[in-house]
Amino acid sequence: MKRISLLGSTGSIGESAMDLIGRGGFEVVALTGGRNVARLASQAVALKADLAVTCFTECYQELAARLKGSGVTVAAGADAVAQAAARPADLVVNGIVGAAGLRPSLAAVKAGATLALANKESLVCAGPLLMATAREAGATVLPVDSEHSAVFQALVGEEMSAVERVVITASGGAFRDWPLAALEEATPEQAATHPNWEMGQRITIDSASMFNKALEVIEAHEFFGIAPERIEVLIHPQSAVHALVGFCDGAMMAHLGAPDMRHAIGYALNWPARAPLPVERLDLAALGRLDFAAPDPARYPALGLAYEVMAAGGLMGAVFNAAKEAALDGFIARRIGFTDMARVVEATMGRMASQTSLNNDMMTLDNVLQADQMARELAREAMAKTQEATG
């Protein structure tokens, strides 16, 4: 029996992981969620968790009331989430959305757990810190993002020195075939529909803008230690090929599968073994064809920004992610337009680049969180200006 904790259990990744964990073989230590207290409580009871935590202190009473007499310990708040991540467990799955996932990731690896990481923001904001903390503690980090799991699987038995390039695919999102001029007017509802994957609202909108792919390029750089110029993005509308690894002899290894996150989650849960998974099998004959195209930089400016982030290094990843999160909030609240998001992030990066504190070679949780806060403030200023300009 593997002892497992699941952070963000009520989310899209969380529910997919719950589905696999519920089939047996696991002892559940801790579950964490947010405002969906009813769901969190029912998960905790169904899987007999030791601990259930909501990240919102104002939700404590309701969670405690729902779990009264169940034997499940209840806690609330960001500190409690990090403590849940640090509870002795073999495996911690992090399915929290946003930079809020960083502290729990660090807590999990510090405690020596294997971290199955869906929360890409942890690597984007503080990749060097997270990987160094894991190394010091002797902890393993496993990728759960589908593209990174695909690369990880293609690398089994290979030497990193033989890797020439890594190609991650992107569906192109909701607006792949829209005329460029129409993007200015795109609404949050339109952006939140994905052609192939069923995911949380934020990552789905990030797929339409390709901010998600931008985060994933940085994630690949941090996780695999691959130079930015060796990481490529390829539009692939069918989402059957998740990633490819090109080797020094010209061979390319591709990873294919149905677009179902239970592939990547299940691989991490069962690693280093493979075990049968209840996912659809890809029928290539039925699919008939696989298409590929280079992404258009004018349609997806977020991608170019990712390479600027990697060139800058240091705390620019934290700045980029925080500005992106703030701009996404602004878009969802209809304060800025779809195409304004990349402008806001670029402006914020430009203003933060002159901050000397950014160029510290020491990366600590404190200075990552400080850069995150500053970037959010500057992004909000940039959004206010955009709003004034557009009336």
Ligand code: NAD
């Ligand atoms: P989601 O919004 O569906 O779920 C997020 C979970 O995090 C919920 O349980 C929520 O309660 C919790 N949460 C929200 N704010 C929190 C906070 N401040 N502190 C602690 N917990 C908080 O998100 P999702 O789509 O499942 O994505 C989760 C992560 O996985 C993201 O980093 C995303 O990029 C990554 N990811 C998701 C998918 C997918 O298919 N959904 C695929 C690849 C990677």
Ligand code: MG
């Ligand atoms: Mg992905």
